[in-house]
Amino acid sequence: MSKYKVLKNIQKHITLTKNEKEYVLTLFGHQKIEKKTFILKQGLLCQKLFFVEGGSLRAYFLDEEGRESTIMFAVEDWWITDMDSFVNKKPTLLFIEALESCDIMSIKHSDLEELFIKMPKFERFFRILFQNAYIREQSRALQNISLTTKERYHNFISNYPAIVEKVSQKQIASYLGVTPEFLSSIK
Amino acid sequence: MSKYKVLKNIQKHITLTKNEKEYVLTLFGHQKIEKKTFILKQGLLCQKLFFVEGGSLRAYFLDEEGRESTIMFAVEDWWITDMDSFVNKKPTLLFIEALESCDIMSIKHSDLEELFIKMPKFERFFRILFQNAYIREQSRALQNISLTTKERYHNFISNYPAIVEKVSQKQIASYLGVTPEFLSSIK
DNA sequence: AACTGCTCTTAAACTATCTTAATATTTTTT
DNA sequence: AAAAAATATTAAGATAGTTTAAGAGCAGTT
Numbered sequence: 001m002s003k004y005k006v007l008k009n010i011q012k013h014i015t016l017t018k019n020e021k022e023y024v025l026t027l028f029g030h031q032k033i034e035k036k037t038f039i040l041k042q043g044l045l046c047q048k049l050f051f052v053e054g055g056s057l058r059a060y061f062l063d064e065e066g067r068e069s070t071i072m073f074a075v076e077d078w079w080i081t082d083m084d085s086f087v088n089k090k091p092t093l094l095f096i097e098a099l100e101s102c103d104i105m106s107i108k109h110s111d112l113e114e115l116f117i118k119m120p121k122f123e124r125f126f127r128i129l130f131q132n133a134y135i136r137e138q139s140r141a142l143q144n145i146s147l148t149t150k151e152r153y154h155n156f157i158s159n160y161p162a163i164v165e166k167v168s169q170k171q172i173a174s175y176l177g178v179t180p181e182f183l184s185s186i187k
Numbered sequence: 188m189s190k191y192k193v194l195k196n197i198q199k200h201i202t203l204t205k206n207e208k209e210y211v212l213t214l215f216g217h218q219k220i221e222k223k224t225f226i227l228k229q230g231l232l233c234q235k236l237f238f239v240e241g242g243s244l245r246a247y248f249l250d251e252e253g254r255e256s257t258i259m260f261a262v263e264d265w266w267i268t269d270m271d272s273f274v275n276k277k278p279t280l281l282f283i284e285a286l287e288s289c290d291i292m293s294i295k296h297s298d299l300e301e302l303f304i305k306m307p308k309f310e311r312f313f314r315i316l317f318q319n320a321y322i323r324e325q326s327r328a329l330q331n332i333s334l335t336t337k338e339r340y341h342n343f344i345s346n347y348p349a350i351v352e353k354v355s356q357k358q359i360a361s362y363l364g365v366t367p368e369f370l371s372s373i374k
Numbered sequence: 375a376a377c378t379g380c381t382c383t384t385a386a387a388c389t390a391t392c393t394t395a396a397t398a399t400t401t402t403t404t
Numbered sequence: 405a406a407a408a409a410a411t412a413t414t415a416a417g418a419t420a421g422t423t424t425a426a427g428a429g430c431a432g433t434t
Contacts, residue, residue, distance in 0.1 A: 061329055061333060063333060067333070069329060069332050069333040071325060071328070071329055072325075083318065083321060083322050083325065084322045084325070084326065087318060087322065088322075116311070120307055120308075120310070120311070121307075123307070123308075123310040123311040123314050124303070124307070124310040124314075126314050126318070127310045127311075127313050127314035127317060130314060130317035130318045130320075130321050131270065131274060131313070131317045133317075133321045134270060134317050134320045134321040134324060135270050135271045135274065135275075137321060137324035137325050137327075137328055138258060138259075138270065138271070138324050139271065140324075140328050141258065141324055141327050141328055141331065142248055142256060142258055142280075144328065144331040144332065144364065145256050145331065145361075145362075145363070145364025146248060146250060146254070146256035146364065148390085149390085149391080168410090168411065168412090169411075169412070170410090170411065170412080174332075175332075176332070177331060177332025177333065178391070178392090179391075179392060179393080180411080180412070180413095181391095181392075181393085181394095181412085181413080181414085181415095182390085182391055182392070183412095184412060184413055184414080185391090185413085185414080185415095187413095335420085336420080336421080355380095355381065355382090356381075356382070357380090357381065357382085365420095365421070365422090366421075366422060366423080367381080367382075367383095368382090368383080368384085368421090368422075368423080368424095369420085369421055369422070371382060371383055371384080372383085372384080372385095372421090373420095374383095
């Protein structure tokens with residue numbers, strides 16, 4: 001029985017033997033980070049895929065005028081990275097910052113490729129992971145273009161109560177794409 | 188050498204032997220549909236994943252007030268379905284309509300599952316497909332919350348020139364989440 | 375050729391959202 | 405515990421986007 005939640009997360013979709021679990025863990029690194037530190041900064045190449053064992057993080061875009069747009073939050077048991085930078089090896093536009101102190105597992109791109117080759121069932125695991133991620137993002141895009149800010153705010157707090165507990169209203173506003181002042185006014 | 192583009196599309200990411208191609212084709216149906224006909228209607232269960240051999244389609248949400256929000260367009264060589272309905276077997280919110288007469292390949296959910304079991308390399312194919320779809324949708328979500336309508340319009344026409352040729356401005360407006368009148372005014 | 379329906383454009387009045395700024399409240403640092 | 409910094413609220417004036425309506429341009433019928 002491993003102490004790492006990442007193995008349990010993986011076993012939501014595929015099964016692993018004891019030996020397989022041990023092998024998988026050799027490819028992941030474990031890391032603790034402090035609140036307000038970054039695991040990714042705009043301009044760099046995103047080298048790792050992260051899994052949150054504990055704590056919470058936020059991925060956001062910072063534009064020239066200093067405006068932040070939050071792309072995603074990640075709490076315990078979630079995966080996070082800049083997938084476009086990680087997969088396509090292009091400089092990232094994002095910052096990923098710890099909202100509190102975190103326990104993080106991470107895997108390098110080359111080790112993930114090795115995993116796909118040595119254990120093809122991981123193709124299935126990530127197929128399902130990306131399938132769900134795609135469905136969520138498509139739903140977000142639909143809500144962005146079809147609902148009012150008020151409706152989107154209420155959907156957010158009812159869909160992601162675990163996130164709402166950990167983040168500021170300013171950050172929720174930046175996820176919804178409105179100013180904190182406006183979000184405050186519609187409550 | 189098959190006449191079906193779907194096999195060439197699949198071979199962008201995995202390789203197939205002659206026998207494998209033949210087997211794959213036994214699981215796909217081929218269908219021609221007329222302009223303005225539907226392959227999916229709001230309220231139904233989405234039973235199939237579609238691939239566009241030729242022609243173009245549009246997936247949109249229609250709300251109670253009669254407003255349309257376009258979720259995606261699909262042109263030749265694209266895959267389209269309501270993934271949430273297809274995967275999670277829930278009633279769809281979407282219509283998918285042919286913008287012109289189309290040649291369509293489709294696979295039922297149970298046959299796709301068979302394909303995953305008999306030919307696990309399809310897990311890899313769809314892992315990559317969903318990975319790219321997720322990256323695109325995340326980028327769309329970021330643009331929706333961080334850019335002006337004018338910027339999003341120009342990004343759209345430069346990113347999807349093949350789509351722009353086939354669709355009306357009204358439909359582009361519904362993809363961007365603004366009224367046709369406003370889109371007309373910013374040009 | 376006339377009719378119908380649909381798209382596109384323009385404009386005026388209205389509503390949603392932003393900007394700025396001031397104040398209050400909460401959180402973090404010392 | 406006090407001081408400093410960040411967040412939240414409120415309000416006034418500005419900008420972005422919608423609504424409604426009317427007319428012009430096209431494509432498909434009849």
